[in-house]
Amino acid sequence: MRPVFRKLSALLIVAMILVLSGCSDQYLVLDPKGPIASAQKDLMIISSLICLIIAVPVIAMTAVIVWRYRERPNSKAKYKPYWEHSTKLETIWWGIPIIAIAILAVITxxxxxxxxxxxxxxxxxxxxxxxxxxxxxxxxxxYPDEEIATVNYVKFPVDTPVVFKLTSDMAMNSFWIPNLGGQLYAMSGMAMTLNLLADEEGTYYGSGANFTGKDFAQMTFNADVTTKEEYDRWVQEVKQTEVALTDADVVKLKEQGTAEVAQFSSFPENLFYNIVLQYVEEGETSAHANHMASGVTKTDDQAVDEESSEHHNH
Structure with a gap:
């Protein structure tokens, strides 16, 4: 049995290595390019170290106990059948985890x-x-201020806060640029708010991190971070050289299927909030519906989005 067990263990280790090798994109969270991602990395490292304070001694003690008290001829281990309590040991193995959990709770x-x-x-x-x-x-x-639109591609300037407003046409998804910060759900009928900032120029991987059907794995995009001057030139170039995104184009984009990277010089007015409100029934009282009906200011938009985020962010 032992040779078979060794072979199975070796196969299991190889299988784990192969599986983990396909998760290279997940390591992007350990290469932060902005203050949000940096803080999240710090939290992960601190949490892991605190957990290791408990895990390493327990694993080490388990190995020592298994080896020392294994069945063998002429064992020299002490035999104490009536031993049942040690205040010192109880204090150690209850006290250390309690202190570690308390520290972890405060930090989290x-x-x-x-x-x-x-x-x-x-x-x-x-x-x-x-x-x-x-x-x-x-x-x-x-881009409501620039009045342009893109598909499967996003661009913004370095060292500039970006306020992402997130929604979904149908299935719930999760918007994620690992180098810049954690994921946040995009849900139909909701307008979520995600604030990010990139402090280094570059091209960063972005994706949908929630299963949404057959081609969800194709929902990836590049996030290009450039200088403010290059960003302004790009906006002007898109306005001057690309076609407009029409209502007919939007209907086609809503159909199931993948799409290539595309840029548009303009888009239908209130497109984003029309998508948010498309499932609101007539006469239904809704914060978003009141916003659209009364034409409130951007400040009110932010208040609505922040209220949504408080209840639904991930």
Whole structure:
């Protein structure tokens, strides 16, 4: 049995290595390119170290006990059939975990409040807003201030806060740029808020992190972070050289299927919030419906989105 067990163990280790090798994109969270991702990395490292304070001694003691008290001829281990209590040992193996959990709880609560996704990032630069719509199976990005739109591609300037407004046309998804911060759900009928900032130029991997059907794995995109000057030139180039996104184009984008990267010089008015409100029944009282009916200001938009985020962020 022992040779068979060794072979099975070796096969299991090889299988684990092969499986984990397919998760290389997940290591992007350990290569932060912005303050949010950096803080999240710190929290992961601190939490892991605190857990290791408990895990390493327990694993080591388990190995020592198994070896020392294994069945063998002429064993020299002490035999104490009536031993049942040690105040010193009880204090150690209950006290250390309790202290570690208390420290971990305090740190986690502190970071959770600091990393609330709807909280604006403090910066001297004026933030830009990008509206993100999850479609089957593609991403639609609309820039309300620049009045341009893109599919499966997003671009924004370095050292500039970006306010992502997230929604979904149908199935719930999860918007994620691992180098810049954690994921946040995009849900139909909701407008979530995710604040991110990139402090290094580059091209970063983005994806949908929630299963949404057959081609969900194709819902990836590049997030290009450039200088402010290059970003402004890109916006002007899109306006001058690309076609407009029409209502007919939107209907086609909503159909199930993948799509190539595309750019548009304009998009239908209130496209993002029309998608948010498409499932609101006539006469239904809704914060979003009241917003659309009364034409409230952007400040009211933010209040609505922040209220949504408080109840639904991940």
């Amino acid at each position: 609560v502190d970071y959770t409040h600091k990393l609330e996704p709807s909280v604006a990032i403090q910066s001297e630069q004026k933030p830009i807003e990008i509206q993100v719509t999850s479609l089957d199976w593609k991403w639609l990005f609309t």
